[in-house]
Amino acid sequence: MTRYLNARECLAASDMAQMWRVQSGALRIDSAPSGEAGRFMRLALPGDVIGVEQWVGSDDALNVRALTEVRLTPVQAEGAEMMALLMETVVIAHQRCREVVSLRTGPVSQRVKTLLLMFAEHVSPQAQTATQCELPNLADMADILDAALETISRVISTMRRLDWLQERKPQQARFDALALRAQALLPGMSASATALRLSALQG
Template sequence: MSLQTLQAKPTAALNRPCRIRRITRGQCIYFEGDRGQPWQLVSGIVRLDRSEQGENQFASLALAGDLLGIETLLDANYAFQATALTECAIEPWRMPLADAGKRAVLRTLISAEQRAADLIAIRTGQPLERVRRLMLLLAGGSNAGLLPTKLALPKLCDMADITGLASETVCRSISELRRQGVLTRKGQRSALVSMVDLSELECPTEQ
């Protein structure tokens, strides 16, 4: 999808004044097949699903800074269902005209492409390693720095879908991260993560 193609098909929604929209945890932002406009995720984590044989199947994740529903610039219908895994903020997005803005869009699309590869890796390997990779991804990976990072946690069932594990297995892996001092729970919806320990943690391999 080229920037020239995107720019060639503006929608009326792109000309509306920008405004922040707050989304509660678990709220659906838009449904697959609905008509709509593109959004930028200001904060939070969003799950993208696609309908397969009448059931929603996990497709991808969107993190702060990502674009949501950009496919509506070519086809007014959303290709995925977007659901907030944590409290989120979104705002209407319009195609930038300046070259600097276009480069920013390219960086966003490249980042989303890299995340797609990371999500494939998250669904392979031992359970603890999958959960460790997920925590790194949600915390911003190497861009998060070395200081402990407060991380908003998705629901256990969502983490299970993302990693391809059973909810009980994810729960045990999180307990193991806590036991090793890598993660400290802060209530039901957040945790404090030691990025150094999480990055350096060596998970057992399958025998």
């Protein structure tokens, strides 16, 4: 049975016993050890399969939450089909890990640009022209990009002043992905959330 999640809705723990393929939307997958704050691990985008960890016997505690409206369909596989599915999942997991590195290193303006283009390509492909693109809210963007929320807000405000973004709503933006890809970086915006936390501790 198809499962629908609203933005910011978590996938129930009971549903994690089932493998699901993401048909539309985007999810964040967090490590959630008992008694500890959850930590962002990776994204799940259309075409990805989630829930494989339970099938292979992993005891990792995970929290899966929708960043946009999400549609999931159950995955049933066994034998050779399951082996092919596991190989596919390993390849995609490697790709998602590489994406996390690009989303969490370098100038914050580049991280924001990378996230916008990623969502334009995978979540709202119609944004290749100047139309609405579904996006995470600012708090989720700060976690995903390991950047201070205020810094992300400044980057987005600057992009709007430069007309790189034509419109910004809480979980949407209107922009031309092809035009944005061609733009240079915004200088002087590189503060990360981790750096700010370390600075506060040292102070």
